[in-house]
Amino acid sequence: MKKILLFVLLLPVYSTLGQDGEDELINPKDLIPDIVIDLKYSTSDHMFLNLPEGDILLPKFYTANECLLLSKAVKMLKIAQDSLRNIREFNGKQYPNGIGVKIWDGYRPRSVQYLFWEIYPNSTYIANPETGSKHNRGGAIDLTLIDLATGLELQMPTLFDDFSTKASHSYTGYLPSEVLYNRALLKSIMSEVAGLLIYDAEWWHYEIPGASNYPLLDFQMK
Numbered sequence: 001m002k003k004i005l006l007f008v009l010l011l012p013v014y015s016t017l018g019q020d021g022e023d024e025l026i027n028p029k030d031l032i033p034d035i036v037i038d039l040k041y042s043t044s045d046h047m048f049l050n051l052p053e054g055d056i057l058l059p060k061f062y063t064a065n066e067c068l069l070l071s072k073a074v075k076m077l078k079i080a081q082d083s084l085r086n087i088r089e090f091n092g093k094q095y096p097n098g099i100g101v102k103i104w105d106g107y108r109p110r111s112v113q114y115l116f117w118e119i120y121p122n123s124t125y126i127a128n129p130e131t132g133s134k135h136n137r138g139g140a141i142d143l144t145l146i147d148l149a150t151g152l153e154l155q156m157p158t159l160f161d162d163f164s165t166k167a168s169h170s171y172t173g174y175l176p177s178e179v180l181y182n183r184a185l186l187k188s189i190m191s192e193v194a195g196l197l198i199y200d201a202e203w204w205h206y207e208i209p210g211a212s213n214y215p216l217l218d219f220q221m222k
C-alpha cells in the first residue's frame, strides 16, 4: 500500500521530465543564432556586490560567457525572439532590423548560489541555495531587449541586479513613459506570447512554468 502511494506522489514530478529532451540543457544560440549572450557573472561588469559599499573588486563567478538553459526555456525564448524580430516601429521609434533579446543570466551553478547567499541573504532577490534557485535548474532567464540594428539596450527601469523597489513590476513611483512602454513590451512578449512567467520583484527575470521540478545542477561553464 505504501509503495503505491509513493508512486502516485512522485508521478507529477517525473511526468514533467524526460519529454522530448526538455530536461536537457542547451545553448540558446543553437536555436536562436542572433540572440545576444552577455553573462554578467562571467565578467566584473555587474552590480551584484555593489551593496552597500561598492568599491571592491567584483569577482567573476562564471568561468565562461557560455549560456545554458533547459531546451524548453530556449524554445519559449525562440517564440519571443521570432516575434520581436518582426517589430519595425514601437512607441514612435524605428527598429530597422527589429528588436532582440540579450541574456544576462541563465543556468547558474548551485555552488555560485551559495556564494551569492553568503554575500546577500535576502530571499526577495536571491533564492536560498538549500532549496535552490530556478537558475540552478536552467529554468530561469535574466534578460533585456536590444535594438538589433545597433545592439543598444532599450531603456528599462533599472540596471540588472538593482535590488530596489524600482526593479519591481508593481513599482508605483515615477518612470519615464518610454521605460514603461519598453517594460510592458518585454512583459507581454515573454509572458503572453512566449508563455514564460514573470517575477514581480525583478523586471528582468522570467522562468518556465514548473521550473522547480527540474534537478538542481552544479557544474561550471566551459
Ligand SMILES: [Zn+2]
Residues within 6 Å of the ligand: 105, 135, 140, 141, 142, 204, 205, 206
Ligand atoms: Zn533571475
